[in-house]
Amino acid sequence: xxAAAVAFGQAWFLARPLRRPRSPSPYHLAWVEGGxxxxxxxASLPRLRSSRCAASLSVGSGGYGGEHAPMxxxxxxxxxxxxxxxxxxxxEEEIRxxxxxxxxxxxxxxxxEEAIEGAYEKIIMKSYSHRKKSKINLKGKIKKQVEESPxxxxxxxxxxxxxxxxTISRRLALFCFIAGWxxxxxxxxGPTFQLALSLVAxxxxxxxxxxxxxxASTTGLGVFVGGWIxxxxxxxxxxxxxxxPTWSSELxxxxxxxxxxxxxxxxxx
Numbered sequence: 001x002x003a004a005a006v007a008f009g010q011a012w013f014l015a016r017p018l019r020r021p022r023s024p025s026p027y028h029l030a031w032v033e034g035g036x037x038x039x040x041x042x043a044s045l046p047r048l049r050s051s052r053c054a055a056s057l058s059v060g061s062g063g064y065g066g067e068h069a070p071m072x073x074x075x076x077x078x079x080x081x082x083x084x085x086x087x088x089x090x091x092e093e094e095i096r097x098x099x100x101x102x103x104x105x106x107x108x109x110x111x112x113e114e115a116i117e118g119a120y121e122k123i124i125m126k127s128y129s130h131r132k133k134s135k136i137n138l139k140g141k142i143k144k145q146v147e148e149s150p151x152x153x154x155x156x157x158x159x160x161x162x163x164x165x166x167t168i169s170r171r172l173a174l175f176c177f178i179a180g181w182x183x184x185x186x187x188x189x190g191p192t193f194q195l196a197l198s199l200v201a202x203x204x205x206x207x208x209x210x211x212x213x214x215x216a217s218t219t220g221l222g223v224f225v226g227g228w229i230x231x232x233x234x235x236x237x238x239x240x241x242x243x244x245p246t247w248s249s250e251l252x253x254x255x256x257x258x259x260x261x262x263x264x265x266x267x268x269x
Contacts, residue, residue, distance in 0.1 A: 072102075072112040080119035095123055160267050161209075168266055174201060175262040179255055186247060191254040198261050199224050205265035219268060220261070227260025228253055 074083045081088050084098040099120040106112040178198050182191035199220060206216035231253035243252065 072106055072109070072115065074115075080122040083115060083119035084123070092124070092127065095120065159269055161269050163266060171205065171262060171266050175258050179258045182251060182254055182258075183247070186251045190248075190250055195224075195254050195257065198258055202261040202265040206268065209269060220264065223260050223264030223268070224257055227257035230260070231256030 074085070077083050081090075084095060084102065086095055086098050090098075099116055102116045103113060106116070175198060178194050178201075182194040185191075185194075202223065203213075203216050203220035206219050207213050210216045210219075232249075234256060235249045235252045238252070
């Protein structure tokens with residue numbers, strides 16, 4: 001019985017159809033061949049680029065726009081204008097635009113970014129130094145002209161001073177307000193009250209500098225009289241079509257007086 005079972009098993013094993021080995025799919029072969037080729041390509045690269053090659057294999061694509069951005073061709077150039085690709089007479093806006101464009105194009109490349117930023121800073125500092133030097137030269141030229149001027153002109157300049165911009169703007173705003181007030185109320189009443197107010201303000205500002213009320217009052221009154229006389233002489237010379245019909249000659253003279261009072265209390269010592 002046992003011998004019969006063994007014989008039956010051997011007959012079944014010999015009678016079963018033989019299976020051919022399964023061939024790999026074309027997709028599998030392509031993947032294996034691509035991996036081998038890529039591995040060989042990475043092996044042939046220098047060691048410094050092995051990490052970048054491995055990253056490209058693992059991620060699939062990288063760099064700028066799907067490919068690695070080219071090396072910055074002007075990175076080793078000494079001229080900062082050539083690094084940014086601008087002319088020496090380019091404006092600051094053009095220089096800034098060139099820097100922003102290059103930083104965007106070579107984003108992620110530290111050495112290239114440092115070269116671009118360094119070139120931009122050199123150009124800006126050079127432009128700032130040139131402007132500062134020009135201002136110093138202008139002040140020196142004015143000072144030299146004053147020193148070479150006649151003595152009477154030097155004595156005349158001794159009566160004037162240049163205050164701060166804040167002082168000038170505040171006093172200009174005050175007298176402009178008084179002038180506008182006079183224009184608005186010119187049809188109803190004359191500018192008598194506004195003229196008196198401007199004269200008092202001028203004397204007050206002069207007294208702050210001179211520390212002498214008598215001198216400040218005399219100077220302020222003289223400036224007011226001079227402005228009124230000049231205004232009275234200029235009014236007939238103004239064409240009628242330039243001045244609104246509601247503006248009287250008294251109003252025009254008072255406007256000229258406001259200008260003189262502003263200049264007097266601001267620039268006279």
